[in-house]
Structure formats: structure tokens, C-alpha cells
Amino acid sequence: MQPGMRTPVARKFAKILVVAALTACSTADGPPTLTVWHAWGGAELTTLKALVRRFQDQRKDVKVLALQIPHDKLLDKYIRSSAANGGPDILIGDNDWSGSLAESELLASVFDFAPGATGSLFPPSAAEAFPPGVMHALRVGEKVYAWPESVETVVVYHNRNLLAEVPSTVPALLDAAAKLRVPDGYGLVFNTSFYFFAGYFLGGGGTVFGPDNRLALDTPGGRRMLGWLGAITRAPGVLATNDYGKADSLYKQGKAAMIVNGPWALADYKTALGPALGVAPLPRLADGAAPAPWIGVKCLMVNANASAAQRKLARAFLAYMAEPAQQLALAEGAGHIPARSGVELPADSPLRVFQAQVRTGTPKSADPRLKLVWAPLDRAIQEVTVHGKDVGASLDRAQRTVDAQLAAVEANR
Amino acid sequence: MAAQYTTGPLGPLPGAEKRSPTEALAYRFILPAALVMGVITVYPLLYGIWMAFTNFGPQHIRHQNPRFVGLQNFVDIVTQAQYLDFSFMRILGFNLLWTVINVAFHVALGVGLAMLLNLDGMRGKRVYRALLILPWAVPTYVTSLTWRNMFDYDYGAVNLLLKGWGVVGPDWFKSFWTAFGAVLTTNIWLGFPFMMMVAAAGLIAIPRDYYEAAALDGAGRWGRFVNVTLPGLRPTMIPAIILGFVWTFNQFNVLYFVSRGDPLGQTEILITQAYKLVDPMGLYGVASAFALIIFFILLGFTVVQLRVLKAVGEGAR
Numbered sequence: 001m002q003p004g005m006r007t008p009v010a011r012k013f014a015k016i017l018v019v020a021a022l023t024a025c026s027t028a029d030g031p032p033t034l035t036v037w038h039a040w041g042g043a044e045l046t047t048l049k050a051l052v053r054r055f056q057d058q059r060k061d062v063k064v065l066a067l068q069i070p071h072d073k074l075l076d077k078y079i080r081s082s083a084a085n086g087g088p089d090i091l092i093g094d095n096d097w098s099g100s101l102a103e104s105e106l107l108a109s110v111f112d113f114a115p116g117a118t119g120s121l122f123p124p125s126a127a128e129a130f131p132p133g134v135m136h137a138l139r140v141g142e143k144v145y146a147w148p149e150s151v152e153t154v155v156v157y158h159n160r161n162l163l164a165e166v167p168s169t170v171p172a173l174l175d176a177a178a179k180l181r182v183p184d185g186y187g188l189v190f191n192t193s194f195y196f197f198a199g200y201f202l203g204g205g206g207t208v209f210g211p212d213n214r215l216a217l218d219t220p221g222g223r224r225m226l227g228w229l230g231a232i233t234r235a236p237g238v239l240a241t242n243d244y245g246k247a248d249s250l251y252k253q254g255k256a257a258m259i260v261n262g263p264w265a266l267a268d269y270k271t272a273l274g275p276a277l278g279v280a281p282l283p284r285l286a287d288g289a290a291p292a293p294w295i296g297v298k299c300l301m302v303n304a305n306a307s308a309a310q311r312k313l314a315r316a317f318l319a320y321m322a323e324p325a326q327q328l329a330l331a332e333g334a335g336h337i338p339a340r341s342g343v344e345l346p347a348d349s350p351l352r353v354f355q356a357q358v359r360t361g362t363p364k365s366a367d368p369r370l371k372l373v374w375a376p377l378d379r380a381i382q383e384v385t386v387h388g389k390d391v392g393a394s395l396d397r398a399q400r401t402v403d404a405q406l407a408a409v410e411a412n413r
Numbered sequence: 414m415a416a417q418y419t420t421g422p423l424g425p426l427p428g429a430e431k432r433s434p435t436e437a438l439a440y441r442f443i444l445p446a447a448l449v450m451g452v453i454t455v456y457p458l459l460y461g462i463w464m465a466f467t468n469f470g471p472q473h474i475r476h477q478n479p480r481f482v483g484l485q486n487f488v489d490i491v492t493q494a495q496y497l498d499f500s501f502m503r504i505l506g507f508n509l510l511w512t513v514i515n516v517a518f519h520v521a522l523g524v525g526l527a528m529l530l531n532l533d534g535m536r537g538k539r540v541y542r543a544l545l546i547l548p549w550a551v552p553t554y555v556t557s558l559t560w561r562n563m564f565d566y567d568y569g570a571v572n573l574l575l576k577g578w579g580v581v582g583p584d585w586f587k588s589f590w591t592a593f594g595a596v597l598t599t600n601i602w603l604g605f606p607f608m609m610m611v612a613a614a615g616l617i618a619i620p621r622d623y624y625e626a627a628a629l630d631g632a633g634r635w636g637r638f639v640n641v642t643l644p645g646l647r648p649t650m651i652p653a654i655i656l657g658f659v660w661t662f663n664q665f666n667v668l669y670f671v672s673r674g675d676p677l678g679q680t681e682i683l684i685t686q687a688y689k690l691v692d693p694m695g696l697y698g699v700a701s702a703f704a705l706i707i708f709f710i711l712l713g714f715t716v717v718q719l720r721v722l723k724a725v726g727e728g729a730r
Contacts, residue, residue, distance in 0.1 A: 083475055104471045105474075379678070
């Protein structure tokens with residue numbers, strides 16, 4: 001190595017050090033930063049940016065840094081970084097994350113309903129701003145580790161060019177689907193995965209956890225509803241599939257008159273169908289029973305590693321996001337259904353249909369046990385709908401599998 | 414210059430015991446890379462081995478205080494504890510079938526196409542070579558999702574093509590053999606370009622004199638292929654075959670995105686099953702034990718492959 005070559009390298013290195021030192025100094029001198037990790041894109045991101053700007057207009061003493069991370073990497077990245085005492089101050093995600101993250105001690109408690117408990121971000125009285133069902137979905141024992149932002153559930157989207165009104169009962173809907181003549185398509189595309197089927201499974205008498213909070217998949221009501229699903233998948237004019245992408249594409253291409261889907265699809269469907277897009281509640285079962293689809297909750301969660309000062313800032317941001325003005329902005333801009341009670345949406349907003357559907361829904365619990373249920377139930381559904389297997393045997397197998405897995409997880413503690 | 418070499422065919426050179434200044438410099442150069450490798454490869458590997466003998470779960474992420482459970486995780490996997498809901502031996506059997514058939518197709522197609530591209534006087538070789546490499550250049554999950562759509566029962570290109578010929582296409586992921594055919598086709602599409610490139614490089618390295626000598630000895634095309642081409646390709650193809658075996662054995666994307674384990678988990682391989690132990694079950698310890706088993710299976714096969722190929726090579730001399 002030539003002696004002369006060392007000088008430029010050393011100079012460059014010195015420059016980097018100086019720049020790094022200056023950057024560090026500028027951060028230390030500026031307002032404290034509240035870091036938010038999220039996976040929002042498109043209209044959601046635009047709305048979030050606008051709300052962050054508005055927050056900063058109100059609070060000049062804090063800088064909010066919202067970082068977008070791909071949805072499929074967000075949870076893993078959060079777990080890895082917060083387990084290493086790092087991570088953001090706030091994580092925006094689904095309520096069923098909160099149970100597992102709390103189990104790993106990676107979240108700060110938002111509410112503690114135990115008598116006389118202290119140390120949570122908000123007093124229990126602050127929970128009264130939200131419907132009891134929403135709080136129920138977030139509860140992990142006596143505590144809640146997530147602050148609700150919006151709720152999600154499924155409804156029926158229809159193509160008005162093919163079907164003007166969605167019938168109010170399932171038999172009438174199936175009849176309409178059979179009679180519709182959709183070129184190279186279907187009257188109804190129905191996603192058979194348990195998330196979408198749950199509305200009828202739970203509304204028609206099936207259960208996941210019984211009244212004693214024990215696993216109760218294989219019940220007479222559950223068997224009846226799984227058999228019912230098996231029957232409707234063979235109904236004329238119906239495409240039953242567990243392929244979300246396929247069902248979604250068919251509806252967007254005008255090859256399906258109806259589809260059951262959630263509010264996340266609303267913007268895409270508006271673009272694809274324009275004024276032909278219609279939204280209706282899930283039709284009732286033949287016996288008049290109302291469907292009880294899952295109510296998911298999008299939440300803001302606070303990192304357990306956040307210092308007391310950062311928690312105070314996070315608390316202010318959480319409270320701000322639940323104010324009626326922000327809830328309305330999220331509804332209008334991002335298509336989010338307000339989690340807060342009493343937020344009145346415009347009369348012509350399709351989100352009102354979702355709001356109405358939420359009233360009959362089932363809160364999707366943050367209970368970490370729930371995540372073990374999906375795969376065995378999806379398998380049972382596949383066995384019955386695709387392979388024509390016996391309903392009782394399939395549900396019994398699902399019950400035994402989840403029971404064994406719960407026991408294994410419990411023994412692992 | 415000779416001082417730079419510490420060993421040779423005749424053993425250590427005189428005075429090679431002393432580390433030369435050049436060698437010391439070389440170690441300093443590779444030290445940063447070795448440190449990085451140590452942090453990002455060796456440490457996680459050792460950590461994974463430790464986890465395999467513990468009951469590590471989500472509740473241990475923060476404090477890293479799981480309980481030592483000895484060989485329990487391995488026993489649970491091999492004896493099919495009820496909570497696992499799958500047969501390890503069945504999945505291992507499928508995993509081996511999947512790997513052997515895939516690698517056989519990859520090598521046969523790769524060598525065949527490389528020989529075609531090596532023909533004298535062939536026009537447009539560069540264009541063909543570029544086109545044939547395309548499947549390798551596209552990200553695996555993109556290719557996998559594309560093939561998944563192509564095998565769709567109602568609207569997939571494969572069934573539409575069959576319909577055009579008057580054949581009703583199957584529901585590809587409803588039965589084991591059609592699902593296996595679908596994932597096999599996808600992975601053959603993904604895997605042959607690598608073997609083709611390696612074989613092409615190997616063919617260029619075979620001196621033409623050997624072919625001329627073989628022809629003078631009366632060898633026909635087949636004879637030249639067996640006695641000149643195959644032995645000539647051996648040094649380049651053996652590492653490629655071993656790599657291909659390991660990659661295919663652990664080919665997560667194709668099985669996860671194309672068949673998604675359908676029908677009813679019959680096209681799961683060990684690595685996709687291990688993933689499910691982590692998400693949603695959170696059994697990190699069991700999943701680590703699973704990964705360790707996979708590691709030893711692959712290590713065993715690699716050693717056996719090397720020995721067999723070495724023996725075959727020595728026998729052919």
C-alpha cells in the first residue's frame with residue numbers, strides 16, 4: 001500500500017465522523033422524536049401523513065417520525081427489535097398481535113381493569129369512549145395492550161350492473177346467484193377460509209370458545225354450520241374458494257355479482273366498478289339468525305421499551321388519533337370504520353353498512369389461543385368443501401388438534 | 414513467487430511453516446468478513462442449536478430464559494406427538510421424492526440444453542442463452558405465484574390450453590399427484606437454468622482434442638458423451654448437484670406459494686412444516702429441533718453423495 005493512499009481514506013473517515021457527530025448533536029438539540037411503525041400505503045398513508053402534520057401543528061414540542069414497513073415484515077421486525085430493547089415508540093397493527101406481543105412482554109399496558117391498578121397509559125374510564133365489544137376484543141385478562149383506531153368486519157359487495165339489491169336472507173341470495181347469468185362468471189364468490197365463513201359459523205350456532213372459555217369447536221351448532229357450508233359450496237352459481245386473490249379478481253373484473261369481503265377492499269372495488277359498486281349487510285340465515293362476523297380492531301400499541309417521557313408523548317398521540325375529528329378524517333380518507341363510539345359518518349358513506357354489521361359481529365379476541373384455531377379449522381373446511389369428508393370427523397379432528405396444541409403451548413410455559 | 418504457496422502436491426514447501434508477510438496480510442484482509450460471518454451466520458447457528466434443546470416460546474423472547482428439555486423436542490417430532498398433526502416420516506419421504514426427481518430433471522435438462530447451445534454453427538446462441546436464463550432471473554415467489562395462477566382450475570392458462578385441445582383439465586391441487594405435478598413443473602422451470610449455466614461452463618473447459626481422440630478410437634456420439642462429456646463435466650457438476658440438492662430440499666417458496674401444502678398438507682416439505690411450528694404455534698424450540706434435523710439430513714446426504722461420486726469417478730479411471 002502506498003503511504004499517500006492512506007490520507008484520502010483517513011480524510012473521508014474523519015468527514016464521516018464529523019457528519020455523524022453533527023447529526024447526533026442536531027437530534028439531541030431538536031424536539032423529542034416519536035417513532036411510529038406502520039404498514040399503511042395508498043390512501044391510508046396519505047391520511048396518516050396529513051394527521052401527523054396536524055398533530056405537529058398542535059404539538060411543536062414533538063417530532064413524529066412515521067416509518068412504513070411492509071405488512072408481512074412488520075410484526076417480525078417489531079419482535080426482533082423490541083426484544084433487543086429497541087423498536088419504535090408506537091406500532092400500528094391488528095388487535096390479535098397484541099395478545100402475543102403482550103405475552104412476550106413487548107408492549108406497554110394501555111388499560112388495566114384490575115381494581116386499584118396503576119401504571120397503565122390511560123385510566124379505565126378512558127375506555128368508555130369505545131364500544132364494549134371493541135374493548136372485549138382487546139382484553140388480555142385484566143389488561144388491554146392496544147389503543148383502538150378502527151374496526152373491521154365483512155359485508156357483501158355487489159355489482160349493481162348484475163344485481164341491483166342483495167337479498168336479505170341466505171336462501172334468497174343463493175336463489176338469486178343461481179338465476180343470474182354472469183358471462184364466464186358466478187353469481188356469488190365466497191371465500192371459504194374460516195375468517196370469512198366465521199360470520200355464519202358463529203351466527204348459526206358454532207363456537208370457538210365456549211361459555212367456560214374452553215375450546216369448543218366440535219359442537220352440534222358447529223357441525224350444522226360446517227355442513228351448511230358444504231352444501232352451499234355446491235350450489236349453482238356459487239364459486240366457493242379459499243383463494244382470496246382469485247375471488248377478489250373475479251369481482252373486480254365484473255365476473256362475480258357478489259363477494260363477501262372487508263373494508264380494506266373498498267377503495268379497489270370503487271376504482272374497479274365505479275358507480276356500479278354496492279355494499280350490503282350479510283344476509284340472515286333461513287331461520288332468521290343474524291350472521292356474526294369477526295370484528296377486528298386496528299390498533300396503536302406502545303413499546304414496552306419506551307421511556308416514561310416517550311410514553312407521555314405516545315399517550316398524547318394515541319388520544320389525538322381517537323378524537324372524533326381524526327376518526328372522521330380516517331373514515332373519509334382511508335376508509336377506516338371509526339373505533340370510537342358516536343362518530344357520525346356521512347349519510348351516503350358505504351362505511352355505514354360496515355358500522356351496522358359490526359353491531360351483530362363477534363369481537364376477534366386478542367387471546368393468543370385464537371391463532372392456533374385458524375389452520376385446523378381451515379383444514380376442516382377444506383376437508384368438507386373440497387374433499388367431501390364427513391363433517392363430524394373433520395370438526396372432531398380440528399378440536400383434538402387444537403386441544404393438543406393448546407396443551408403443548410401451555411406445557412411449554 | 415513460490416514462497417506464496419505453503420502446500421503443493423508434494424506437501425509443504427521448505428520453510429512454509431513460517432507464516433509469510435503476504436499470508437498475514439491476507440488474514441487481515443479477510444478478518445472483517447470473517448467477523449461479519451461470525452455474527453450473522455455462526456452465532457445464529459449456535460443459537461438455533463441451543464434453542465433446539467429448550468422449550469423456547471414467545472414468552473421467552475424478552476428474557477431469553479427457556480427451560481432445558483433435553484431431547485424432548487426431537488422425540489416429539491419423530492414420534493409424531495399429537496400437537497404436531499403431521500407425520501415426520503411421511504413428510505421426509507415426500508421431501509426426498511421431491512428433491513430427487515427435481516434434481517434429476519434439472520441436471521438432465523440443464524446438461525441437454527447446454528450441449529445444444531454448445532453445438533458448432535448454431536445461430537442466435539446468445540439470444541437462446543438469455544431466454545433460457547430468464548426463469549432464474551425472476552424472483553422465485555413471483556414465478557411461484559404466476560404458476561399458481563396458471564394452474565387455476567377455472568381460469569388458469571394450463572387448463573385453458575387443455576380445453577383448447579378438447580381435454581378437461583384437473584383441479585390441480587385437489588389430488589396429490591396432480592398437485593405434485595404442478596409444483597414439480599414450477600420447480601423444474603425454476604431450477605434448470607442454473608444447471609444449464611454450470612454445464613455450459615463445464616463443456617467449454619473440455620478440450621476438443623479429447624473428442625477427436627475418442628472419435629479416432631471409434632467412439633460414436635453416445636460413446637463420446639459417456640466417455641468424454643460426462644467425466645469432463647464431473648468436476649463442475651458435482652458441486653452444482655450438491656447445491657441443487659440442498660436448495661431443492663429446502664425450496665420453501667414453491668411449496669408455500671404454489672400448492673400451499675394442498676391437498677390437505679400432502680405436499681408439505683420439512684421446511685414449510687417447520688415454519689408453521691413458529692407461526693402460528695410459537696414453538697420456537699421444536700422448530701429449531703426440526704431445523705437441526707434438516708441440517709443433519711442434508712449433511713448426511715452431502716457426505717454420501719460425495720463419497721459415491723468419488724467412488725464412481727475413481728472406478729471410471
